[in-house]
Amino acid sequence: MLTIENINVYYGNIQALKGVSLTINQGEIVTLIGANGAGKSTLLKTISGLLKPKQGQILFEKSSIAGNAAQSIVKKGISHVPEGRRVFANMTVEENLELGAFLRKDKAGIKEDFEKVYQLFPRLLERKKQQAGTLSGGEQQMLAMGRALMARPRLLLLDEPSMGLAPLLVKTIFKIIEEINQSGTTILLVEQNANMALSIANRAYVIETGRVVASGTPEELDSSDQVKLAYLGGH
Template sequence: MLELVDLNVYYGAIHALKGINIKVNQGEIVTLIGANGAGKTTTLKTISGALKPKKGKVLFQGGELEKVKAHDIVGLGIAHVPEGRKVFMNMSVMENLEMGAYSRKDKGEIKKDYEKIFETFPRLLERKNQMAGTLSGGEQQMLAIGRALMARPKLLLLDEPSMGLAPLIVKQIFSIIEDINEKGTTVLLVEQNASMALKIAHRAYVIQNGVVELEGNAEVLLNDENVRYAYLGA
């Protein structure tokens, strides 16, 4: 479904991604793990069009995305849940979800998708008229994921969904990610909680200083001595 080929991305003179190659197959959960500043968030931003590569290709279902505008990338079937959630604080829960469906024209289907979101996130139904800025961190994360799902993505990009959340809420969020995947959405997950990410992923890439250092089956990497020492605190 997605392939990054020799991807090089810069922030001014800083070489953030140094020729990385990543593949995501349809139906998978693939996770990117690594230390802060390794290039994980940059990778997601480049896929969704917020950043443009200096060299290399981003291929989605065979088509090149490097010159496609970010809003058109959403229309192709990629939705991005950014680090820090980035919900519209001064808009209600319902208005945030409406923004997720902004580019869609199938109004009848949009209504069905609201119902699916509220079924997945009952807390959002209870708070649908509440301002997003008054929600808890966990509720805002649910809203950010729900907003992305309203675009009906084929590929969902998730950046640090567990950041700042209590352990019980983290467990709930990861269970929801698995459920979303089981219902047919492919997921590319960036996550500091490497242990949780590797437990739900099919495959994983370890990124260090803008380079892919390791890749493979997530369960194998979870039990790899070097990965456990470097990223799992073992």
């Protein structure tokens, strides 16, 4: 579904991604693991069109999207839930969700997706007339995910969905990520909580200072001493 070949991405003179290649198959949950500043968020921003690679290819369903405008990438079927949630604080929950469907014209489908989002996140239904800025961190995370789903993506990019959330809420968010995946959406997940991410992923890539240094199934990575020591608490 997504093929990234040898991309190099820079912030000014600083190279953030160095020859990164990876693939995501339809229906998978693939997770990116790595320390802060390793380049994980940069990779998601490059896929979603917020950053342009200097070299390399990004193919989504066999067509090149490298350097395309962000809105055209959303139109093609990729939605990005950024780190730090980024909800529109002065707008209501409902208005935030409406914005997620901004590029769509199919009124019946949009209505159906509102219902789906409220089924996945009943808390948002209770708060639909409330300003997004007044929601708790967990509720804002649900809203950011719900807003991305309103674009009806085939590939969902999730950047640190559990960041700053209480452990119980983290479990809830991960359960919902699995449900989204089971309903047919492919997921690329960036997550500091490596153990949690691997517990739901089909495959994972480990990124260190802008390079992919290991990849495999959760079982394969769990049996690698280097990965275990660095990211999985060395157990």
